Amino acid sequence: MSKSYGNTISLRENPSVVEEKLRTMPTDPARVRLTDPGEPDKCPVWNLHQVYSDDDLKNWVVDGCTNAKIGCLDCKKPLIEAILEEQQPIRERANEYMNDPETVRGIIADGCEAARDVARETLEEVRDSMGLIYR
Ligand code: SF4
Structure with a gap:
């Protein structure tokens, strides 16, 4: 199909x-x-x-x-x-x-924020694992 x-x-x-x-x-x-x-x-x-x-x-x-x-x-x-x-x-x-496009935009914005949080955590894990600490 x-x-x-x-x-x-x-x-x-x-x-x-x-x-x-x-x-x-x-x-x-x-x-x-x-x-x-x-x-x-x-x-x-x-x-x-x-x-x-x-x-x-x-x-x-x-x-x-x-x-x-x-x-x-x-x-x-x-x-x-x-x-x-x-x-x-x-x-x-x-x-x-x-x-109701306003609700859709809100859902997308919430999803983007949640995805950013996950990406941030993942990046930190990767940096830690590779010993790339920028603090
Ligand atoms: S009657 Fe038989 S051939 Fe026709 S659609 Fe149903 S299953 Fe298919």
């Missing part, structure tokens, strides 16, 4: 884009027609079901796919819902920060 190939989903991606990417995601090439049985193990959508779906749903996919009872879009539908639901709080949180 690579961003340049356009086959990744970013955490804050627009829901309609996420849905489109999943709807057009490749499936088992053997399933050309709805009546063609497939093999989930040969389908990248199945990998997502392993992550997002419970056992009942996975059993439904295996039965539906191998016996050509469901279409690939039917199979992808619960995944689309699960992924969009997972991303929803991330999107909301990100929007809060995007609408």
Whole structure:
């Protein structure tokens, strides 16, 4: 997977884009027609079901796919819902920060200060270890 190939989903991606990417995601090439049985193990959508779906749903996919009872879009539908639901709080949180740049600047300033403290301590340790005492 690579961003340049356009086959990744970013955490804050627009829901309609996420849905489109999943709807057009490749499936088992053997399933050309709805009546063609497939093999989930040969389908990248199945990998997502392993992550997002419970056992009942996975059993439904295996039965539906191998016996050509469901279409690939039917199979992808619960995944689309699960992924969009997972991303929803991330999107909301990100929007809060995007609408409040002052808070973001404060967080960055605090982080810089904390990083400076750590860098200072590390430098002192290095100087001590090397016998470079400038006092
Ligand atoms: S039904 Fe699901 S698992 Fe089977 S080929 Fe289609 S998308 Fe893949």
